[in-house]
Amino acid sequence: MAPIPHPPTEPQDDPETYVGLDAGEAxxxxxxxxxxxxxxxxxxxxxxxxxxxxxxxFEVKDGQVVRAWKG
Structure with missing residues (x-):
C-alpha cells in the first residue's frame, strides 16, 4: 500500500514583512x-x-514588492 501523502509545511512567516522590499532581496x-x-x-x-x-x-511594481500572500 502506498504511503499517505503529506502536504509540504509552510514557514511560520508573515507575508506582510516583504512589502516594501526590493524584489530580489524579498x-x-x-x-x-x-x-x-x-x-x-x-x-x-x-x-x-x-x-x-x-x-x-509577490506583486512587484518598479522592482519593489507592493503585495505579498501565501499560496
Missing amino acids: ERRARTRGWSTVRALPPGAIITMEYRAGRLN
Whole structure:
C-alpha cells in the first residue's frame, strides 16, 4: 500500500514583512526562511488561484514588492 501523502509545511512567516522590499532581496529572504516556491508577478497579472502550500506570491511594481500572500 502506498504511503499517505503529506502536504509540504509552510514557514511560520508573515507575508506582510516583504512589502516594501526590493524584489530580489524579498525572494532571497523568503527562500532562506523556507518557502519552497516564490512567485513574482506584475500588477494585475492573471494567475491560477489554486492554493499551494509552501508558495509565497509577490506583486512587484518598479522592482519593489507592493503585495505579498501565501499560496
